[in-house]
Amino acid sequence: MKRAQADVLIVGGGFMGAATAFFLRRRGKSVILLERQLIGQQASGTNFGNVRRQGRLLAQLPLANRSREIWLRMPELIGHDAEFLMSGHLRVCYRSEQADMFETYARDAKQHDLDLEMLHGDALRKRFPFIGPEVLAGSYAPIDGHANPRLAAPAFGRAAAKLGAQIFENTEIVSVEKEGNEFRATSADGRTFHAPVVLITAGAWGSTLSEQFGEPVPIAVHGPQMAVTEPVPYSIAPAVGVSSPQIAEVVYFRQVARGNIVIGGCARGPAFLDVRRAKVLPQSTLLQFRQAQRVAPALARLNIIRVWSGVEGYMPDDRPIMGASGTTSGLFYAFGFCGHGFQLGPGVGDTMAELIDTGATTTPIKPFDIRRFAASQPPEGGPQAAPQLVPAT
Amino acid sequence: MGEPRIVIVGAGPAGVRCAQTLLAAGIRPTLIDEGRRDGGQIYRRQPEGFTRPYAKLYGTEALRAQDLHETFTRLRAQIDYRPQTLAWNIWDRKLHIVRDGEASALDYDALILCPGATDRLMPVKGWQFAGTYSLGAAQIALKSQACSIGCRVVFMGTGPLLYLVASQYVQAGAQVAAVLDTSAAGARIRALPKLLARFDVLRKGRALVASLKRAGVQMHHCIEPVEIVGTPGQGVGAVRFRTASGKIEQIDCDAIGMGYQLRPETQLADLARCAFRFDALTRQWLPQIDELGRSSEPGVYLAGDGVRVLGADGAENAGRLAAHAALIDLGRSEQAGALDALKREQRRMDRFREGLAQAFVWPAQQAAKLSDETIVCRCEGITAGELRRVIRDEGAQEANRAKALSRVGMGRCQGRYCGHAAAEIIADAARVPLEQVGRLRGQAPVKPLAIATVEDTE
Amino acid sequence: MNGRFVRLGETARAKVSIVIDGQSIEALEGDTLLTAMLCSMRHVRQSEFGVEKRAGFCLMGACQDCWVWTDEGERLRACTTVVEAGMSLVTTQPEAQWANLAL
Numbered sequence: 001m002k003r004a005q006a007d008v009l010i011v012g013g014g015f016m017g018a019a020t021a022f023f024l025r026r027r028g029k030s031v032i033l034l035e036r037q038l039i040g041q042q043a044s045g046t047n048f049g050n051v052r053r054q055g056r057l058l059a060q061l062p063l064a065n066r067s068r069e070i071w072l073r074m075p076e077l078i079g080h081d082a083e084f085l086m087s088g089h090l091r092v093c094y095r096s097e098q099a100d101m102f103e104t105y106a107r108d109a110k111q112h113d114l115d116l117e118m119l120h121g122d123a124l125r126k127r128f129p130f131i132g133p134e135v136l137a138g139s140y141a142p143i144d145g146h147a148n149p150r151l152a153a154p155a156f157g158r159a160a161a162k163l164g165a166q167i168f169e170n171t172e173i174v175s176v177e178k179e180g181n182e183f184r185a186t187s188a189d190g191r192t193f194h195a196p197v198v199l200i201t202a203g204a205w206g207s208t209l210s211e212q213f214g215e216p217v218p219i220a221v222h223g224p225q226m227a228v229t230e231p232v233p234y235s236i237a238p239a240v241g242v243s244s245p246q247i248a249e250v251v252y253f254r255q256v257a258r259g260n261i262v263i264g265g266c267a268r269g270p271a272f273l274d275v276r277r278a279k280v281l282p283q284s285t286l287l288q289f290r291q292a293q294r295v296a297p298a299l300a301r302l303n304i305i306r307v308w309s310g311v312e313g314y315m316p317d318d319r320p321i322m323g324a325s326g327t328t329s330g331l332f333y334a335f336g337f338c339g340h341g342f343q344l345g346p347g348v349g350d351t352m353a354e355l356i357d358t359g360a361t362t363t364p365i366k367p368f369d370i371r372r373f374a375a376s377q378p379p380e381g382g383p384q385a386a387p388q389l390v391p392a393t
Numbered sequence: 394m395g396e397p398r399i400v401i402v403g404a405g406p407a408g409v410r411c412a413q414t415l416l417a418a419g420i421r422p423t424l425i426d427e428g429r430r431d432g433g434q435i436y437r438r439q440p441e442g443f444t445r446p447y448a449k450l451y452g453t454e455a456l457r458a459q460d461l462h463e464t465f466t467r468l469r470a471q472i473d474y475r476p477q478t479l480a481w482n483i484w485d486r487k488l489h490i491v492r493d494g495e496a497s498a499l500d501y502d503a504l505i506l507c508p509g510a511t512d513r514l515m516p517v518k519g520w521q522f523a524g525t526y527s528l529g530a531a532q533i534a535l536k537s538q539a540c541s542i543g544c545r546v547v548f549m550g551t552g553p554l555l556y557l558v559a560s561q562y563v564q565a566g567a568q569v570a571a572v573l574d575t576s577a578a579g580a581r582i583r584a585l586p587k588l589l590a591r592f593d594v595l596r597k598g599r600a601l602v603a604s605l606k607r608a609g610v611q612m613h614h615c616i617e618p619v620e621i622v623g624t625p626g627q628g629v630g631a632v633r634f635r636t637a638s639g640k641i642e643q644i645d646c647d648a649i650g651m652g653y654q655l656r657p658e659t660q661l662a663d664l665a666r667c668a669f670r671f672d673a674l675t676r677q678w679l680p681q682i683d684e685l686g687r688s689s690e691p692g693v694y695l696a697g698d699g700v701r702v703l704g705a706d707g708a709e710n711a712g713r714l715a716a717h718a719a720l721i722d723l724g725r726s727e728q729a730g731a732l733d734a735l736k737r738e739q740r741r742m743d744r745f746r747e748g749l750a751q752a753f754v755w756p757a758q759q760a761a762k763l764s765d766e767t768i769v770c771r772c773e774g775i776t777a778g779e780l781r782r783v784i785r786d787e788g789a790q791e792a793n794r795a796k797a798l799s800r801v802g803m804g805r806c807q808g809r810y811c812g813h814a815a816a817e818i819i820a821d822a823a824r825v826p827l828e829q830v831g832r833l834r835g836q837a838p839v840k841p842l843a844i845a846t847v848e849d850t851e
Numbered sequence: 852m853n854g855r856f857v858r859l860g861e862t863a864r865a866k867v868s869i870v871i872d873g874q875s876i877e878a879l880e881g882d883t884l885l886t887a888m889l890c891s892m893r894h895v896r897q898s899e900f901g902v903e904k905r906a907g908f909c910l911m912g913a914c915q916d917c918w919v920w921t922d923e924g925e926r927l928r929a930c931t932t933v934v935e936a937g938m939s940l941v942t943t944q945p946e947a948q949w950a951n952l953a954l
Contacts, residue, residue, distance in 0.1 A: 038791075038794055045797065129948070129951035130950040130951050130952065131952075132952065150797040154798065158788075229844070230915075230918065230926075231899045231900075232949065233944050233947050235948065235950040236950055258899075259899065279484070280836075280837065281484060282482045282489045282498070282837070283848075286846065286847075286848050289846055292844060293844065293845075296950060298924070298949065298950040298951070298952065299844050299950070300845040301845070301926055301949075303842055303844065303918075303926060304838065304844060305804070305805050305807065305838070305915075306836050307837050308836055428931075429933070439861075441881070442880060442881045443861050443864075443881060444861065445860065445861065511914075521898065521903055522903055523855070523893060523894045523904045523905055523906035524893075524906060526908055526910065527908060527910075527914075529909060530907070530908060533910040534886070534910055535859070538856075538861075538882065538883065538886045539858060539859050539860045539861035539862075540857060540886055540889075540890070543855060543856070543857065566859050566860075567857065567859060625901070625902040625904065626903075628855070628894065628903075628906060647855070648855070658913070768901070771908070771914070771916065772916070773900055774898065804915075805914075805915030805918070806913065809913055809914065810908070810909075810914055840912065840913075840915070841915060841918075
């Protein structure tokens with residue numbers, strides 16, 4: 001049987017895996033990246049495409065900042081910009097409780113270099129004339145933006161391969177085991193891949209693998225409900241999202257340079273790990289129509305031409321799994337990004353590469369430690385964490 | 394059980410005969426149709442207020458068209474007929490429809506999909522210029538609006554429709570400059586045994602060609618389209634092609650009707666999770682059906698050109714068969730024996746379909762020869778070169794991956810007119826068999842859906 | 852009439868007046884919007900991603916190439932819309948401010 005060897009095996013070729021492969025190669029580590037389908041096909045390729053820091057858990061902002069720096073340098077780093085548009089991010093709300101929350105967040109986020117501008121009523125509509133009369137207030141992040149999820153992970157994958165990463169697509173891994181100081185990943189067709197270090201970036205399937213090392217996590221699997229309009233003249237610059245305690249109101253949309261408007265939110269759809277598919281429910285689409293018109297009434301004139309979904313992994317505390325294994329040395333994780341991992345992709349890759357290479361990270365990732373779900377320990381920072389009023393986008 | 398709920402999509406030949414068969418068995422089906430009037434495409438009805446008689450509109454098929462329309466007129470009050478209604482999605486055994494901006498969902502015990510077909514197109518350089526139309530469009534302009542698509546029309550492509558539409562145009566007084574057929578005249582002879590399965594159609598076809606010759610229409614066989622010459626502002630000005638002897642010729646025209654037979658509208662079957670199989674003969678993916686029209690999904694039946702193109706007669710037959718299949722499966726039929734004649738008829742039509750595919754070949758090899766600057770995806774304006782680049786430089790070898798990276802198939806038409814050619818280009822550039830390229834994954838809505846759509850709260 | 856389509860018959864129908872790009876043109880009752888436009892002019896819209904004008908393609912509501920803008924910024928698929936008196940269309944893209952509401 002053919003046997004392949006490297007410094008690091010990465011299991012899961014989404015954004016996190018592809019980015020880490022790239023950054024490990026820059027650190028001189030040999031890498032084997034294993035992907036069951038094609039790079040970036042699941043959550044990485046089907047998410048909304050927000051590249052935002054606004055709205056994140058404060059403890060996640062350092063990682064988001066690190067990632068943002070890389071987004072800005074992507075053309076020089078990997079020769080591709082993934083259509084990143086730094087056109088701003090606008091969070092809006094209908095109720096004063098949310099507006100108050102925006103203010104609180106804006107104050108707290110300043111310490112993490114996130115400068116937000118609060119706008120109310122007519123001032124908001126003057127600045128963003130597409131905003132409808134129902135909207136009460138907005139919080140604007142001028143240097144957030146959005147990009148094309150279909151292109152980002154594959155671009156990182158190609159860049160990693162160019163640097164010498166060995167990438168095996170269409171390679172389903174059926175087991176990962178440790179023998180002595182070495183891990184062995186075995187594919188469905190009997191090939192084996194060996195390394196002293198393994199990184200699990202298998203997204204929604206992450207727990208299936210972490211469980212093999214005694215660290216299952218309560219990951220829930222959902223499909224984002226996405227739709228896109230026909231291309232229309234470019235008019236709406238920022239990515240826009242509603243903040244509300246009612247999930248059904250949480251619609252978001254962004255207009256791409258070519259003119260199509262991507263719409264998501266309001267609901268989650270069923271996703272199936274076994275067939276690796278997720279579904280957009282017809283009622284989700286109709287609900288998005290209603291909600292999108294509340295935010296930007298002019299959208300009512302347009303047609304959608306396509307819907308899509310993908311398989312995303314969600315943790316109950318809305319934080320990912322990131323960091324070293326709690327049970328097995330040489331084993332690392334970065335999965336379960338709760339539908340808000342796209343902006344973090346480059347930063348996660350850079351941080352995990354640093355962790356694997358040096359044993360530590362300059363960016364705090366303790367809140368994402370897998371040990372918080374260990375049965376014998378209470379979750380760290382779980383019940384005390386500020387309630388998330390903004391479901392992840 | 395109570396009255397079974399049977400929903401038919403499509404009021405063309407298949408859907409109408411399906412409804413008729415169900416009514417005869419005492420079942421009142423719901424019939425959804427996108428159009429304003431019944432009849433589908435080949436027997437498309439002219440708008441109310443138009444005066445042309447059937448003989449003028451449908452020629453040799455006048456009696457069949459009339460019978461179909463009159464059948465529908467008789468049964469329309471006895472069925473739940475929903476015109477101008479789009480079926481945009483299927484989920485959880487409900488058909489999602491929209492009419493006049495109001496969305497609702499229909500439960501069904503049996504769903505019979507008869508959505509018909511569209512023209513099958515192979516791109517040619519310049520086909521994005523105004524004045525380029527599908528063959529079907531040229532026919533609709535005449536039949537449904539009493540118009541010619543231009544002052545001087547060239548028809549190009551292959552298939553019996555090429556000659557039919559050209560002949561109809563000539564008879565209606567339009568100026569037809571030429572008929573350019575990519576197939577060899579000889580191919581018809583070779584396919585003759587299968588074509589003889591529908592001798593009446595074959596005979597009519599020969600008569601069409603003769604009438605065109607008499608009208609002085611230039612006809613070329615074995616041609617290779619080279620370019621539709623035009624300007625961005627004025628549109629089509631001429632068509633250039635390579636003759637059978639290798640010479641490049643140019644014919645002035647201001648309109649082109651182009652098509653290479655038909656391709657089934659399979660989006661609803663896809664959303665219903667029906668299994669598809671690769672049809673090597675016509676080089677496309679078709680939903681699987683058994684001999685009665687049962688799909689791989691229990692309760693979902695497929696009939697007419699929307700599953701495989703057999704033409705109107707075949708569609709009418711298929712509609713009847715699918716109705717019988719649903720009746721049998723719902724325990725409402727004792728007619729198993731009477732089906733033998735219908736099944737025999739369907740096999741005869743299948744043989745004819747194979748003959749047609751052999752006689753009027755999908756020009757797959759043209760795809761590889763398309764210049765890099767030729768537009769492949771009309772909706773998104775993506776060229777063959779851009780598509781080839783994602784295969785060569787980004788490793789795409791499969792239809793959906795190539796779409797994700799190049800945008801081919803991402804436009805409003807969702808790959809209806811570029812999908813087949815794109816697959817051929819991918820197969821050629823990636824050097825993989827066409828079957829391995831796969832097919833574009835269907836997504837709702839089947840056609841653009843207005844954001845202004847509201848849910849019917851009744 | 853510098854139209855693209857040529858009427859071959861059925862011309863004894865009632866006239867219907869519509870406006871295209873600010874100019875009044877005459878159509879006939881029963882025309883689709885596409886027919887109405889193309890009997891007076893040679894295109895119905897500007898391609899989004901190319902320099903060329905477009906004039907429809909399939910005439911059966913499948914290709915989606917004939918979606919046009921009304922002068923109020925609404926969308927109509929010309930080949931499946933029956934012409935109605937008073938319709939007002941534009942054959943160019945609306946301005947970038949199409950999404951903005953009047954304050």
